[in-house]
Amino acid sequence: MASDSTGPVLVPILGDQLTRTLASLRGRTKDDTVVLMMEVWDEATYVKHHKQKIVLIFSAMRHFAAELEDAGWTVDYVKLDAEDNAGSFTGETARAIERHEPRLVSVVEAGEWRVREDMEQWADKFACEVEILRDDRFICSQSEFEDWAEDRDSLRMEFFYREMRRKTGLLMKEDGKPEGGEWNYDSENRKPPKEGLSAPERPKFEPDEITQDCIDLVEDRFADHFGNLDTFRWPVTRDEAEKAADAFFAERIEKFGPFQDAMVCGEDDLFHSMLSTSINLGLLDPLELCQRAEKAYEDGNAPLNSVEGFIRQLIGWREYVRCFYWHQMPHLQKANALNAQRGLPEFYWTGETDMACLADCIRSTRDNAHAHHIQRLMVLGNFALLAGINPREVQDWYLVVYADAYEWVELPNVAAMILYADGGKLASKPYAASGNYINKMSNYCSNCTFSPSKKTGEGACPFNPLYWHFMDRHRDRLESNHRIGRIYSTWDRMDDDRKKEYLDSADSFLATLDPAGGGWAREE
Ligand code: FAD
Ligand code: DLZ
Ligand code: SF4
Numbered sequence: 001m002a003s004d005s006t007g008p009v010l011v012p013i014l015g016d017q018l019t020r021t022l023a024s025l026r027g028r029t030k031d032d033t034v035v036l037m038m039e040v041w042d043e044a045t046y047v048k049h050h051k052q053k054i055v056l057i058f059s060a061m062r063h064f065a066a067e068l069e070d071a072g073w074t075v076d077y078v079k080l081d082a083e084d085n086a087g088s089f090t091g092e093t094a095r096a097i098e099r100h101e102p103r104l105v106s107v108v109e110a111g112e113w114r115v116r117e118d119m120e121q122w123a124d125k126f127a128c129e130v131e132i133l134r135d136d137r138f139i140c141s142q143s144e145f146e147d148w149a150e151d152r153d154s155l156r157m158e159f160f161y162r163e164m165r166r167k168t169g170l171l172m173k174e175d176g177k178p179e180g181g182e183w184n185y186d187s188e189n190r191k192p193p194k195e196g197l198s199a200p201e202r203p204k205f206e207p208d209e210i211t212q213d214c215i216d217l218v219e220d221r222f223a224d225h226f227g228n229l230d231t232f233r234w235p236v237t238r239d240e241a242e243k244a245a246d247a248f249f250a251e252r253i254e255k256f257g258p259f260q261d262a263m264v265c266g267e268d269d270l271f272h273s274m275l276s277t278s279i280n281l282g283l284l285d286p287l288e289l290c291q292r293a294e295k296a297y298e299d300g301n302a303p304l305n306s307v308e309g310f311i312r313q314l315i316g317w318r319e320y321v322r323c324f325y326w327h328q329m330p331h332l333q334k335a336n337a338l339n340a341q342r343g344l345p346e347f348y349w350t351g352e353t354d355m356a357c358l359a360d361c362i363r364s365t366r367d368n369a370h371a372h373h374i375q376r377l378m379v380l381g382n383f384a385l386l387a388g389i390n391p392r393e394v395q396d397w398y399l400v401v402y403a404d405a406y407e408w409v410e411l412p413n414v415a416a417m418i419l420y421a422d423g424g425k426l427a428s429k430p431y432a433a434s435g436n437y438i439n440k441m442s443n444y445c446s447n448c449t450f451s452p453s454k455k456t457g458e459g460a461c462p463f464n465p466l467y468w469h470f471m472d473r474h475r476d477r478l479e480s481n482h483r484i485g486r487i488y489s490t491w492d493r494m495d496d497d498r499k500k501e502y503l504d505s506a507d508s509f510l511a512t513l514d515p516a517g518g519g520w521a522r523e524e
Pocket of ligand 3: 354355356357358435436438439444445446448449450451452461462463
């Protein structure tokens with residue numbers, strides 16, 4: 001709606017838009033702009049986020065606002081406990097419009113469907129002009145993705161990734177061929193952990209006064225949310241995030257590739273970058289990180305499989321899942337191709353299970369609001385897939401518990417990658433695995449009451465019978481899949497008694513699962 005106001009431009013900046021070069025700030029003058037930042041109840045509670053996630057976002061927002069003010073911007077910062085806080089982005093923007101009488105509200109599109117839907121109503125609701133700008137902090141725009149996806153039967157990440165390599169020129173030779181002759185060195189990134197594998201400790205950032213205020217606020221207002229706060233050590237400013245990145249490039253990138261899929265009990269970070277929280281908040285630029293990784297390779301400081309692996313995660317997976325999310329929404333949220341209906345087991349919250357792999361991943365999740373990729377995929381995710389847990393509960397669990405979780409990145413990973421709920425648009429087959437995989441890639445099994453080599457009955461690793469139970473119950477859908485179909489010849493070679501032992505063993509185990517009960521996941 002047009003307005004006669006000669007007031008300033010109001011620039012709302014959301015909690016995951018903490019980037020100094022954000023499209024809505026570029027080209028604005030400081031004396032003609034009011035930046036609006038809002039801590040709002042709706043965002044803090046649409047799911048009951050891990051306590052560390054709320055502290056991280058509030059503290060990073062408060063630090064970012066202070067930096068903008070130091071640089072001469074006018075910032076209207078609304079704290080959660082501010083009097084009359086309306087509790088929502090729309091309500092707080094409306095109140096700010098009354099205070100500042102802007103001629104224009106200029107905002108960067110929200111990363112999540114839920115918020116973008118609300119934002120699209122602003123032009124009708126507010127008595128001033130509203131512009132919603134594209135978030136150009138991503139390498140691939142949605143329209144580029146839609147062009148790429150059009151007429152394609154398969155939306156595999158690998159082909160998208162090659163386009164992104166060409167677009168950025170990362171690890172590309174002048175003749176248009178990939179560095180080293182291959183696009184993807186994933187096969188060199190599956191080294192099992194050697195005895196005693198450990199990595200240099202990542203930098204930990206002690207809470208300063210601002211963070212401590214946020215910790216006190218969260219302990220007070222969100223006491224019933226999941227997670228441990230004593231261990232909060234995330235970077236909350238761009239400076240701290242850069243220190244974390246420096247340490248990764250100096251000390252861990254060399255082994256990032258080979259041990260990307262390794263898991264070691266109590267070694268929560270291994271050689272992972274631990275940068276996702278900072279990247280997703282907007283404190284670090286993923287393209288700059290990829291360029292640093294490429295330089296590490298060119299300078300002989302990191303091998304190609306590590307550097308290519310890191311770059312693939314960022315310009316491949318991260319870009320791809322974001323576009324996939326917008327391509328598949330809103331139905332991705334409700335997808336349940338395998339008709340999984342079981343409630344999430346209570347132990348996903350308590351960590352109280354005899355399965356050593358799950359217990360360690362849940363402990364790390366509770367203490368750090370983080371678990372690394374292969375733990376999320378092949379332990380926590382694999383269990384949810386095999387046990388047939390309802391996608392809505394699994395989605396909300398992942399959205400709650402990880403400090404880097406926003407729906408645009410969480411949902412494709414959960415619904416499509418781990419649960420195959422989209423029926424195979426993202427993944428060519430379900431990532432289903434028995435205890436053998438976890439035994440090979442970790443040291444968990446040596447401290448477990450179950451045995452990965454025991455297939456059925458008492459003491460057998462539950463992943464073993466659950467694997468066959470899953471394959472058997474989804475035979476109709478999976479048998480024709482060329483990547484998985486041959487599994488059924490192994491199943492068919494077993495005699496009926498053996499098959500029954502597997503299925504009975506899985507059923508007995510599933511009967512012991514104690515569902516967490518309702519109330520914490522969102523309504524369908
Ligand atoms: P590294 O191993 O160092 O990887 C480097 C970077 O690559 C990460 O920081 C991240 O930005 C990017 N990346 C890696 N894998 C993926 C991926 N599959 N999708 C998108 N980006 C990726 N990542 C999130 O940022 N938020 C989430 O909510 C999230 N949910 C996930 C849920 C499941 C079920 C799975 C399997 C993965 C999920 N991931 C998510 C991806 C990945 O697990 C995390 O990005 C990673 O563990 C973060 O730790 P890191 O920074 O040390 O990553
Ligand atoms: C996740 C989150 C939380 C917990 N709280 C806030 C908040 O109070 N204010 C804010 O601006 N952003 C918050 N966020 C991040 C938002 O959920 C995120 O920016 C949008 O949902 C992206 O669409
Ligand atoms: Fe996990 Fe099975 Fe190994 Fe135990 S035996 S740690 S349940 S894979």
